Each structure stands twice: as structure tokens, then as C-alpha cells.
Amino acid sequence: MRYISTRGEAPALGFEDVLLTGLATDGGLYVPESLPHFSLEEIRSWRGLSYSELAFNVMHPFVDDAIPADDFRKMLDETYAVFAHKAVAPLVQLDTNEWVMELFHGPTLAFKDFALQLLGRLLDYVLEKRQQHVVIMGATSGDTGSAAIEGCRRCKHVDIFILHPYQRVSEVQRRQMTTVEGDNIHNIAVRGNFDDCQRMVKESFGNQSFLGGKTQLAAVNSINWARIMAQIVYYFHASLALGGPDRSMAFSVPTGNFGDIFAGYLAKKMGLPISQLVIATNRNDILHRFMSGNKYEQHQLEHTLSPSMDIMVSSNFERLLFDLHGRDGLAVKTLLENAAKGPVSIEDYRWKHARKLFDSDAVDDKTTCDTIRETYDQNEYLLDPHTAIGVRAARNCRRDPAVPMITLGTAHPAKFPDAVAESGLSVQPPLPAHMADLFEREERYTVLDNNIAGVQEFIAKNWKKT
Template sequence: MRYISTRGEAPALGFEDVLLTGLATDGGLYVPESLPHFSVEEIRSWRGLPYAELAYKVMYPFVEDAIPADDFRKMLGETYSVFSHQAVAPLVQLDTNEWVMELFRGPTLAFKDFALQLLGRLLDYVLEKRKQHVVIMGATSGDTGSAAIEGCRRCEHVDIFILHPYQRVSEVQRRQMTTVQGDNIHNIAVKGNFDDCQRMVKESFGNQSFLSGKTQLAAVNSINWARIMAQIVYYFQASLALGGPDRSMAFSVPTGNFGDIFAGYLAKKMGLPISQLVIATNRNDILHRFMSGNKYEQHQLEHTLSPSMDIMVSSNFERLLFDLHGRDGAAVKDLLERAAKGPVSIEDYRWKHARKLFDSDAVDDKTTCDTIRDIYEKNEYLLDPHTAIGVRAARNCRRDSTVPMITLGTAHPAKFPDAIAESGLVVKPQLPAHMADLFEREERYTVLDNNVSEVQGFIAKHWKNA
């Protein structure tokens, strides 16, 4: 399988090179030249498979040119054996035909573990084969950083530099990153917001001269295709558990960078019956404004109780735009260049095509807290603020009550105690046993100005062989 850039100018690459490259040389994102497609009969035959084996069935076509089947199966078995629930992604029922899929049973209590536990093993495998060293540079709005560090900290051939917005992630999220010890782990708190951090990462990938040609950058953000690939699997898992593929499913996805919901879009294109995808956002609602009114316009970023979605530049949205424009890279490049200068829209027929599958909603902090309280009072089930936004958006946008609606539960509520307290509940979410001493562990991080040269200088000085 070959991978092409959403901007049409970079050369097509194989899986190994896409894994290590992240951002294409033309500034675009890599997507498969073509997708595998599974028949209803084939999907039905996967019922009852353990999660790791289902992951093999869904993902192997993407990597078969690079990794032998037995090696990939072993990698997947190791990846999902560290999750705290035998089902890996268990479903919890909230109401008639309404479910939450718990994606926070991994080691860092967030859905990012599904992809980043695998990504670390993929990097180790490929870098060992190539006898190559890379520098991982990533930006996080809260959860990606800890999942990337946990997934990659044992990799012998990487140094990890994670940027997070200073004082704009929850304390639990910060400590999960900054208390992991290792000479190859570096946390950078940038005096800015997530979009500033993400911009620095993209700029650094575009010009890596600060590394003097001694190593290269590798991506852990959802710009890396391997992240998206791994997230496709749990859509199949949820569907199979609730009667799919013989009945269609609807999903509500709390999303800021559009990666998690784009994986659902791909699952549908690969043959899984999905009738509706709900984009659930907070006050930083650029995706909702586009999907509801065909206007893509950046506003001032706001700090909310759901910080992992405090994002205004949704990188993976480019991958959907590429499909909506008939995979015309030049058209996507032109649109995004205009979007950087002001509001843009796409042709009405393209937008209406997207609306056949996608709906959207934006949920403010008050409604988020109301939803947390309401679900707990009726079900004694505690939602984190991001999942609460997903549940509220699902209820506001649901098209057909006979179709199962599944909200992706993206994080453990213990990561966001301030939101739980603000909802008026006296219950205090507890960290699981393996994290019980989190607030006693020593932290290590460096605060830097919102300046790309300063960040690049820090990386150039501190990677292993600098």
C-alpha cells in the first residue's frame, strides 16, 4: 500500500517512511492511496474476536508491505495486554439504545493509548530494523503527551520532546507527563495555547535544519497516519458488540483535532455500516460552525473545562477536505492558504455531501457540567467533561432513535476533578491503583517562551547525540 499527500506534491511513500515522516514535505498529511474494503459477510465473521485479533484484521492491509503478519500480531497482543479491562474498549449503557464506549482503560486513562501504545512498538520495530535514531516532537492539549511518553519511553532509538500549553492542561494531565523519569524524555511548557504548540511542531517538521542533519523528527500527533489507523478498530468493535454489521450505528465523538472522528469516517468507507457521525465540540467550535453553516473561520481560542478540545486549527480536517474535493491536492492547498487569511467556504454540493453523514454541536461549560450531574444522578455513572460533551451532542443531534448511538468515552473522569466539582457533585473521582501516588512523584519540565527558535534550540541542545 502506498500513501499520498493531501496537497498532492510530495512523493508517495510506503508505510515505514510514512510512520517516520509524519508531515509530508509539501505540508500535507499522508493518507492511503486506496482503502481496504470489507464485505458485510467478512465483518460478521469477526464477531467474538478478542480486541487484538480484530485489530489485526482491520489494520494489517495498511502495514502488510512492511511488517510480517506474525510480527504484527505479536505487537498488537503486547499493545492491548496492558489495558485494564479484558474487553479493552467496553460498552456501558446509559439509556435505551444509548451507550458510552470506554476508551480510557489504557495506562494513561485516555483514548490516545489505543494508538500511541502501538505507535511506540511500531517505531521500535522499524528503527531497530533500520538502525536509525529519531527525535519525537509532539504537541499536546492534554492527553497525547502522556500517552506518547508512556508508549515510547522504552524505545531505544528515540528522544521525546512534548510541548504543552503552560498552565492550560489539568494538573493530572500535566503530572502524567512530567513525572515519567528518563534521560530521553523532555517536557516543554510553552507560554501559549495548544495551537501555538501545534504550529511550532508543523514549522519544525517543515524545516529541520536546527537538527543539523544529524537526526530527523518523527511525529506522534494525529498527523501521523499510524494514529488514525489504530483508532479505526474500535468503531468495528462497538458495532460488532451491538449487532453490526447487520444494523447500522451512530457515533458521537468529542473532537478537537478531528483525528478520532476521521477514523470513524474511514471505518464507514471500509464497509462498516455507520449512519451518522456527530462532531462534538466545546466553545472552540470551528468544526461545528463549518459543519452547520459551511463557514470555516478561526476565532480567538478560549480556555474551557474540556481542555483537550481547546483547539482552533484542526489538523486532520485537511484529510476530510481532501476527500470532499475529489482528492485534488492543489484545491486543498489553495483552500487552506485562503483559510489562513480569513473565513472560507466550500462549494455547496461538497458541503451537502459531508452533511449526509456528519452532524455537529457545540456545548458550553455550563451545559457540560449539567450533563455530568444529570448522568450521574440518573445512572450513578461519572463522565469526564469531554465525554459529557459527546453525550449532550448525541442527544441534541440524534436522527433516529432506533439506531444505537455510541458516544466515545475519551478520558477517565479522575483526570478532570475541577469539572466534576463544578458540576456540583460531591463524589470525587479516584485515580486507579497504578496512579495512586501521582501527586507525590517528582515533576520535571521546562517552561519556554512562545518562540519557535527557543524551542528548536532547546531540542537541538538536549537530544541524546547532540
């Protein structure tokens, strides 16, 4: 399996190098040269497999011979053994043919654990083999940071620097990052928004001279292909649990950076019968505006009750644009360069094809709260604000009531008590037992100005040189 850049000018790489590289040298994102495809008969034969066994079948073609099969199986077994629910990603029914797939039973209570628990183990395996040290630099709008720290904190050959927007993540999200002990863990609160943090990460990957040539950056954000690869699995898992592949499924995906729903798009291309993919966004609705009106235009980023989706520049959207443009890297590069200067559109026939692939909806804070309250009143089931957006978008966009509609439950409601309170409910979602003392733990983080030179200087001074 070889991987190519969405901008067409970087060399093709194998899995190990893609794992460690993050952004391609031409500024693009790596994607597989070709996708594996599974027949309905093969998918059907996976019924009854454990989550880790299913994960091996779906992901092994992407890893190929980079990691021996037995080692990869062991890694997957260890990854999903730490989840608090034996089903790993259980499905909960809300109504007739309406489901939530709970992706928050990992150590940090968010869907990011599915990929980042694995990514930490992959990095440790490859870096140990190469006797190499790397610096992880990542940006988070809330959940990626804690999942990356939890997944990578025991890695012997890694220093972790996570940037989050100062005072723009929930308190639980912040404390999950800043209370983890370890000399190799560094939290940076940037006086700016998530897009500022993400821009610094991308620019730093493009020019790593501030590290003095003594190490290299590795990515944990969803620009890292391994993140996308791991997220493909739970689409197969949900389908098989509800009668697939002999019936088609629909999915509604709360998304900011487009990685999670891109994984669903890939699952469909790999042979899984999916009849509908719904992009669910909040007021930061650049993806919905593009899908509904063929206009990709950045607006001012707004702070909402669903902070993990407070993103205006959706990095993984580039991977879809690459496919929409017939895998023409130069066309993608030109389009994104123009997008940095102002609004852009794509050719009408390409946009119409995108509309066949995806539906979309944008849900404001009031409607989010209404959905949390209504769902609790109807089912005594508590949604976090991101999942609530997914549920509302699913209902607004649903094409066929006979097709099971599965909303991805991306986070535990205990991470967002303010949104639950604002919905008018008196319920206080408790933290799980392993986090019961979270508010008593000591925090460690550094507040820095929205200035890339200052952030890079901090990283250069604080990574271990041994």
C-alpha cells in the same frame, strides 16, 4: 499499500516511511492511496474475536508487507495486554439504545493509548531494523503527551520532546507527562495555547535544519497515519458488540483535532454500516461552525473545562477536505492557504455532501456540567467533561432512536476533578491504583516562551547524539 499527500506534491511512500515522516514534504498529511473494503459477510465473521485479533484484521491491509504478519500480531497482543479491562474498550449502557464506549482503560486513562501504545512498538521495530535514531516532537492539549511518553519511553532509538500550553492542561494531565523518568523524555511548557504549540511542531517538520542533519523528526500527533489507523478498530469493535454489521450504528465523538471522528468516517468507507457521525465540540467550535454554516474561520481560542478540545486549527480536517475535493491536492493547498488569511467556504455541493456525512454540535461549560450531574443522578455513572460533551451532542443531534447511539468515552473522569466539582457533585473520582501516588511524584519540565527559535534551540541541545 502506498500513501499520498493531501497537497499532491510529495512523493508517495510506503508504510515504514509514512510512520517516520509525519508531515509530507509539501506540508500535507499522508492518506492511503486506496482504502481496503470489507464485505458484511467478512465483518460478520469477526464476531467473538479478541480486541487484538480484530485489530489485526482491520489494520493489516494498511501495514501490508512492511511488517511480517506474525510480528504485527505479537505487537498488537502486547499493545492491548497492558489495558486494565479485558474487553479493552467495554460498552456501558446509559439508556435505551444509548451507550458509552470506554476508551480510557489504557495506561494513561485516555483514548490516545489505543494508538500510542502501538505507535511506540511500531517505531521501535522499524528503527531497530534500520538502526536509525529519531527525535519525536509533539504538541498536546492534554492527553496525547502522556500517552506518547508512556508509549515511547522505552524506545531505544527515540528522544521525546512534548510541548504543552503552560497552565492550560489539567493538573493530572500535566503530572502524567512530567513525572515520567527517563533521559530521553523532555516536557516543554510553552507560554501560549495549544495552537501555538501545534504551529511550532508543523513549522519544525517543514524545516528541520535546526537538527543539523544528524537526525530527523518523527510525529506522534494525529497527523501520523498510524494514529488514525489504530483508532478505526474500535468502531468495528463497538458495532460487532451491539449486533453489527446486521444493524447500523451511530457514533458521537468528542473531537478537537478531528482525528478520532475521521477514523469513524474511514470505518464507514471501509464497509462498516454507520448511519450517523456526530462531531461534538466545546466553545472552540470551528468544526461545528463549518458544518452548520459552511464557514471555516478561526476565532480566539478559549480555555474551557474540556482542555483536550481547546483547539482551533483541526489538523486532520485537511484529510476530510482532500476527499471532499475529489482528492485534488492543489485545491486543498489553495483553500488552506486562504484559510490562514481569513474565513473560507467551500462550494455548496461539497458542503452539502459534508452535511450528509456528519452532524455537529457545540456544548458550553455550563451544559457540560449539567450533563455530568444529570448522568450521575440518573445512572450513578461519572462522565469526564469531554465524554459529557459527546453525550449531550448525541442527544441533541440524534436522528433515529432505533439506531444504537455510541458516544466515545475519551478520558477517565479522575483526570478532570475540577469539572466534576463544578458540576455540583460531591463525588471525588479516584485515580486508579497504578497512579495513586501521582501527586507525590517529582515533576520535570521546562517553561519556554512562545518562540519557535527558543524551542528549537532547546531540542537541538538536549537530544542524545549517540
